[in-house]
Amino acid sequence: QSVLTQPPSVSAAPGQKVTISCSGSSSNIGDNYVSWYQQLPGTAPKLLIYENDKRPSGIPDRFSGSKSGTSATLGITGLQTGDEADYYCGTWDTSLSAGGVFGGGTKLTVL
């Protein structure tokens, strides 16, 4: 059971837009930055978004992030077949068992 809650799967057609939600609490998302990672099959995770809405160099602006209260959202526009992957949100938790926490991951299928 992950501390952050994501939908197990989402799907959309090529060229369309999709959003992936990440729900937490006041001790994690509510009080800390959120990052997003893309994991292609058989590879290590790759940073897509940090500080809620910032993109590292080399990440196209088709990927966007936002945060409101205790939830965060990853948006992907102009879907491509190469975007099929697992997506994870992550943040810090400042509760008694402080540390890094991740969502359970969302499998994106581009139909």
Place this chain on the structure above:
Amino acid sequence: QVQLVQSGAEVKKPGASVKVSCKASGYTFTSSDIYWVRQATGQGLEWMGWMNPSSGNTDYAQRFQGRVTMTRDTSINTAYMELSSLTSEDTAVYYCARAAQRDKLDYWGQGTLVTVSS
């Protein structure tokens, strides 16, 4: 270019320990924390802890306290993660990652598969 290269796959028996290495290159090793994250087959990411390569300070996830040790050798720009008292539930791919800041794991190692089996 920044690279994190991890040691190869390991097969261990229950009760044994495993030590995974993570060699950094392309940046100043002591300037960024190293995080360790694991992923069981078909499962999500699980944060294990972090280490500051400059000071050697560490912070471990509560569930691994007493079983995990993170160390480094700054002379060879290498971080280590040792996990003891292994059980089958520790079978997973273990990743090291550079933390440019706490929420920004910007470079990851290729992963090390640790299989625990009798």
